[in-house]
Amino acid sequence: MNTLASRSAERDHLAEDAHPVGTIQDVLSALSDPIRLEMVRRLAHEGGPVPCGRLYSGIGKSTASHHFKILRAAGVTSRRTIDGQVHQQLEAGTVDARYPGLLDSVIRAVGGAA
Amino acid sequence: MNTLASRSAERDHLAEDAHPVGTIQDVLSALSDPIRLEMVRRLAHEGGPVPCGRLYSGIGKSTASHHFKILRAAGVTSRRTIDGQVHQQLEAGTVDARYPGLLDSVIRAVGGAA
DNA sequence: GCACGGGTTCGATCATTGTCGAACTGAGTT
């Protein structure tokens, strides 16, 4: 039995970067950038963990990684490793617990899936 | 009797700078600055038009005016002249009509009056 | 009329932050 598969399976539900949700300003600043807002929109649209590459267009990898970092630091997203692939996931529940209604209204405004 | 009073009374409900609410990014950017957020908090707390001077502390007039401009441009506030005195007012209803729940959640997070 | 008080505008400066390319890491593949 493949030890590789079981090892990666163990990592699957490990939210390595489970930063707590930041201040309201951290969150608002994180969402106030057009590129990050688009990332959030795509994350909300898909509803689950999404590999980094599918979350941006028209910018370099390093720039995208920079924006991921800010979103994670604000607690808006978390990073998960699925099958060796890095994914980002929207921490909708956690954010809504701290700032009820905020993320919902933003996502609605930006056209992300309901 | 006093024509002065009646004349200023006429100006009272003139929202001279009735900018429409901007894009979601305009609004989020406007709210993502600590000083502007504090302005919004005080405006929400008082509930009505407030003279500019009562909306900030620790910064110069010109800087404050700059922040007012951004808030107005985003459609978050409007400028009213009451009795010759410039006041700022929160456009809570207009913003909520366009981005339901957004302003409420921010104000709740920032400790402004319910 | 003139001075005053409260806001705005202007221009310059300074800090923040978004952007990139190149080098590095770590996992999967051949």
Place this chain on the structure above:
DNA sequence: AACTCAGTTCGACAATGATCGAACCCGTGC
């Protein structure tokens, strides 16, 4: 092992945005 692919980190640079002081404007009151 060497190679590839995807993301991150590291400097450095460019653009954006906050800040200030000074000048200006507009009501008010002397």
